[in-house]
Amino acid sequence: MLLKYCPLLLLAQFLIAAASPTNLRLPESGVPLQKELERQAKAETINLLNSLFRSQIAYFTEVKAALNPQTKRSQHINLYITRLNAAIEETDMDEKNKKWMEIFDEFSASPLLINREAETGLTDLQYKQILTGQKLKDISAKFVTDVADYFWKITKLSGRVVSNELSNADQS
Structure with a gap:
């Protein structure tokens, strides 16, 4: 069951990269609103990663x-938790993205989701019950909600960026 959520994490990673503020940036117009919208998009991306x-x-x-x-x-x-906490503490967007990629690569190559009785001290059934319990479902549901909220906010910000650029073009 847990493995079905791994593609969700991969999709989220791709979507976060695709919608990062640097990809929303339009040609420099010098308009303060443009910079504010970019700042808001960056803050939303940081909030989602955190x-x-x-x-x-x-x-x-x-x-x-x-x-x-x-x-x-x-x-x-x-x-793993120590690395995740370090990623939360990172304030630079590029460094945070870099840490996210490193953590994701490490996670996908790690045995954290595979039971090796010598490493866990649990039977396969016991470990499976821990990994697929209600906590996973609750965390997954919250994450899906967070991703949806993020894309709604980014979509609104993108619309404001385009509207701002069109307004600037009309005034020229």
Whole structure:
């Protein structure tokens, strides 16, 4: 069940990159409104990335709580959570995107979602129940809502950018 959410994360990564403020930028017009709209788009993108990071932290904190802290998997989760927290703390948009890509690549290559009894101390059934519990469903639903809200806000901002550029063109 959890694996069906991995494509959602990949899609979100692609969509965030496609709608990042640098892709919304129109030719420099020197109009303060244009800069403000770009600032708002950047802030919304940062908020969405931070929401994604917090959702992953919440999820993996829940998974880790079911594990013996001495297991290898618990230690891997600690490292993953540390990297997610560092990404939240990053304020530069390019660096935040870079950290997101690194974390995503690391996540896709990691065994965090695969049970190796020696690393988790749990049977396959126990680990599956932890990974696919209600917490995952709640976090996934919140993330989908956050993504939808983000794209609604970015769409509105994009419309304002285009409207502003058209107004400037009419005044010329």
